[in-house]
Amino acid sequence: xxxxxxxxxxxxxxxxxxxxxxxxxxxxxxxxxxxxxxxxxxxxxxxxxxxxxxxxxxxxxxxxxxxxxxxxxxxxxxxxxxxxxxxxxxxxxxxxxxxxxxxxxxxxxxxxxxxxxxxxxxxxxxxxxxxxxxxxxxxxxxxxxxxxxxxxxxxxxxxxxxxxxxxxxxxxxxxxxxxxxxxxxxxxxxxxxxxxxxxxxxxxxxxxxxxxxxxxxxxxxxxxxxxxxxxxxxxxxxxxxxxxxxxxxxxxxxxxxxxxxxxxxxxxxxxxxxxxxxxxxxxxxxxxxxxxxxxxxxxxxxxxxxxxxxxxxxxxxxxxxxxxxxxxxxxxxxxxxxxxxxxxxxxxxxxxxxxxxxxxx
Amino acid sequence: xxxxxxxxxxxxxxxxxxxxxxxxxxxxxxxxxxxxxxxxxxxxxxxxxxxxxxxxxxxxxxxxxxxxxxxxxxxxxxxxxxxxxxxxxxxxxxxxxxxxxxxxxxxxxxxxxxxxxxxxxxxxxxxxxxxxxxxxxxxxxxxxxxxxxxxxxxxxxxxxxxxxxxxxxxxxxxxxxxxxxxxxxxxxxxxxxxxxxxxxxxxxxxxxxxxxxxxxxxxxxxxxxxxxxxxxxxxxxxxxxxxxxxxxxxxxxxxxxxxxxxxxxxxxxxxxxxxxxxxxxxxxxxxxxxxxxxxxxxxxxxxxxxxxxxxxxxxxxxxxx
Numbered sequence: 001x002x003x004x005x006x007x008x009x010x011x012x013x014x015x016x017x018x019x020x021x022x023x024x025x026x027x028x029x030x031x032x033x034x035x036x037x038x039x040x041x042x043x044x045x046x047x048x049x050x051x052x053x054x055x056x057x058x059x060x061x062x063x064x065x066x067x068x069x070x071x072x073x074x075x076x077x078x079x080x081x082x083x084x085x086x087x088x089x090x091x092x093x094x095x096x097x098x099x100x101x102x103x104x105x106x107x108x109x110x111x112x113x114x115x116x117x118x119x120x121x122x123x124x125x126x127x128x129x130x131x132x133x134x135x136x137x138x139x140x141x142x143x144x145x146x147x148x149x150x151x152x153x154x155x156x157x158x159x160x161x162x163x164x165x166x167x168x169x170x171x172x173x174x175x176x177x178x179x180x181x182x183x184x185x186x187x188x189x190x191x192x193x194x195x196x197x198x199x200x201x202x203x204x205x206x207x208x209x210x211x212x213x214x215x216x217x218x219x220x221x222x223x224x225x226x227x228x229x230x231x232x233x234x235x236x237x238x239x240x241x242x243x244x245x246x247x248x249x250x251x252x253x254x255x256x257x258x259x260x261x262x263x264x265x266x267x268x269x270x271x272x273x274x275x276x277x278x279x280x281x282x283x284x285x286x287x288x289x290x291x292x293x294x295x296x297x298x299x300x301x302x303x304x305x306x307x308x309x310x311x312x313x314x315x316x317x318x319x320x321x322x323x324x325x326x327x328x329x330x331x332x333x334x335x336x337x338x339x340x341x342x343x344x345x346x347x348x349x350x351x352x353x354x355x356x357x358x359x360x361x
Numbered sequence: 362x363x364x365x366x367x368x369x370x371x372x373x374x375x376x377x378x379x380x381x382x383x384x385x386x387x388x389x390x391x392x393x394x395x396x397x398x399x400x401x402x403x404x405x406x407x408x409x410x411x412x413x414x415x416x417x418x419x420x421x422x423x424x425x426x427x428x429x430x431x432x433x434x435x436x437x438x439x440x441x442x443x444x445x446x447x448x449x450x451x452x453x454x455x456x457x458x459x460x461x462x463x464x465x466x467x468x469x470x471x472x473x474x475x476x477x478x479x480x481x482x483x484x485x486x487x488x489x490x491x492x493x494x495x496x497x498x499x500x501x502x503x504x505x506x507x508x509x510x511x512x513x514x515x516x517x518x519x520x521x522x523x524x525x526x527x528x529x530x531x532x533x534x535x536x537x538x539x540x541x542x543x544x545x546x547x548x549x550x551x552x553x554x555x556x557x558x559x560x561x562x563x564x565x566x567x568x569x570x571x572x573x574x575x576x577x578x579x580x581x582x583x584x585x586x587x588x589x590x591x592x593x594x595x596x597x598x599x600x601x602x603x604x605x606x607x608x609x610x611x612x613x614x615x616x617x618x619x620x621x622x623x624x625x626x627x628x629x630x631x632x633x634x635x636x637x638x639x640x641x642x643x644x645x646x647x648x649x650x651x652x653x654x655x656x657x658x659x660x661x662x663x664x665x666x667x668x669x670x671x672x673x674x675x676x677x678x679x680x681x682x
Contacts, residue, residue, distance in 0.1 A: 026477075030481060078461055080601075129657070129660075129661055133660075133661045135657075135660045135661055136608055136660075136669075138401075138604075138608075139604070139605045139608045139609070139656070139660060140657055140660070142598075142601045142602075142604070142605055143605065143653040143654075143656050143657050144653075144657075145598075146598070146650065146652075146653045147650045147653045147654060150646055150649040150650045151646060151650060153646070154644070154645075154646035154649075158644075268594070269594050269597045269598075270597070270598075275465075275468075275469075278465050279465060279466075279469065282459075282462050282465070315476070315477050315480035315481070317473055317476040317477040317480060318473070318477055319473075320469060320470075320472060320473030320476065320477070321470060321473035321474060321477055322473075323469060323473075324466050324467075324469035324470035324473050325466075325470065327462060327465060327466040327469065328448075328452060328458075328463065328466040328470065330462065331452055331458035331459050331462035331463040331466055332451075332452040332456035332457075332458040332463070333456075333458070334456045334457045334458065335456040338456075
């Protein structure tokens with residue numbers, strides 16, 4: 001009996017199909033037409049250039065938050081703090097965007113880099129505490145999220161503005177909005193950040209797969225004791241991993257700051273970009289390509305869903321159930337493996353029987 | 362002196378009130394994690410509890426009236442929470458799912474189901490305000506104790522004291538009963554537990570469902586004390602704070618109680634700190650972030666390395682060793 005792990009895209013693809021099927025069943029149960037529902041979703045994501053632009057706009061931070069979670073995962077760390085790192089990066093990019101006046105060639109890269117650094121520092125702190133004091137990174141990152149939320153709000157109110165709810169718009173020299181994209185998808189908030197996100201994915205792939213640092217990070221993730229024995233510094237790798245992970249998250253924040261919105265408002269709660277990043281990383285199997293594809297799927301589902309109430313009368317929250325179920329199926333991949341095994345067995349039994357049946361005649 | 366008592370009088374009741382949902386949920390987390398199942402899904406369990414409690418409350422208030430409705434709401438929410446948590450158990454115990462991933466899915470799923478059904482039932486994104494919320498009362502006899510009485514037992518909620526008592530009950534169950542011994546053994550060394558005839562998977566199912574029961578109750582109490590309705594943001598992070606309380610409390614029921622009370626106190630300081638002479642000059646953001654910063658300091662300095670149950674996070678596969 002071989003129940004080996006299925007590799008590659010098998011599990012996620014089957015999970016997505018199961019998730020969509022489950023969504024269809026729920027729509028049937030509540031008296032909706034599943035076909036109409038999914039057509040509405042598809043149209044909501046792609047029907048007009050505006051919808052397409054909004055979908056791409058949503059995918060952009062998803063790719064980066066997914067990469068952030070995936071990067072830490074590779075070292076065996078769960079970075080729940082992406083949420084806070086996004087906020088910090090967002091603030092940093094808006095700060096540079098509003099407070100400086102520089103030529104674009106310097107201003108824009110500066111805003112991006114400062115956002116990455118801010119997120120990186122916010123990720124480094126839990127990494128340092130984990131490495132130095134063995135405190136669980138999940139708890140520290142949860143705490144860091146709240147500290148980020150309240151501190152960022154306070155800075156917006158007291159430092160970037162004079163007791164206002166919203167910062168000024170960032171200077172055009174720091175904006176990721178480019179006319180050729182905006183003209184292609186009019187009225188949408190699409191911006192050049194998608195290119196940065198894809199470059200980040202490429203960097204992720206190269207760093208993890210092709211460099212000695214990436215190898216060490218993975219080794220620590222697989223087996224910290226063996227890595228230590230082999231002369232790698234587990235502590236250093238934990239800190240490095242969390243800092244780079246935070247850097248991706250900070251960049252995701254910049255996508256909102258100098259791309260999508262061009263400003264920052266007070267936040268009552270979290271953006272959910274970071275929490276969705278956890279799901280995206282898992283669905284993407286923590287690989288660069290997987291994360292980009294999973295972020296694409298999430299962006300399509302979430303943006304397309306907004307069209308479902310109008311066109312098919314289906315509450316858009318259905319998509320949250322579907323994405324949750326997809327994650328569930330990915331997690332319970334053993335179930336899918338068992339199912340596949342049963343199906344194969346059924347098939348071979350059937351083949352043997354029909355052979356025997358033929359011989360008996 | 363009387364000024365000091367006044368301050369206590371304003372801080373402690375609200376601290377207890379804020380801590381109560383956390384205590385319930387953290388106790389649930391202790392059950393689950395003691396059996397070896399990580400439960401990041403506490404947030405989702407609280408969401409489910411809040412959702413069920415609000416709907417039951419809205420529907421049953423006209424029939425049951427103001428005394429019975431909140432309690433029935435909490436009980437139903439707890440039971441549904443337990444059933445909902447069984448999904449986490451099926452995934453992690455039977456199908457050996459990654460426990461963190463499954464917990465994340467629970468969080469998404471609870472919010473999705475809650476909001477979807479609210480749209481179905483009420484046709485809008487959030488419910489009306491409930492009428493049958495929990496009301497503060499004075500606890501008979503105890504309220505007359507000098508000094509302590511007014512601080513602790515006047516204008517308090519029965520749920521506050523239920524939570525404190527439950528923490529000791531859970532401590533007794535986990536550390537003084539055969540059931541608790543089995544629970545802990547399953548979380549520490551499932552193979553040893555299995556070899557003496559303990560059904561590891563069954564114990565883990567029970568523990569995870571208990572976490573749903575307590576988490577559901579915690580969410581329900583939060584909704585019935587603070588929120589008063591159910592919407593996207595009714596539960597926003599309380600489950601994660603409860604999870605922090607589990608770890609902060611070193612996976613011990615009394616520790617979790619202490620941690621939850623600490624969070625409650627810190628949050629209450631940030632809410633009403635502006636009215637306290639010593640604290641009123643401090644910018645509110647420092648009070649807002651204080652609970653979280655203090656937690657980090659406490660984890661680094663006082664608690665240090667918390668020893669999790671040994672088999673936390675690993676599925677039990679019989680005969681794999």
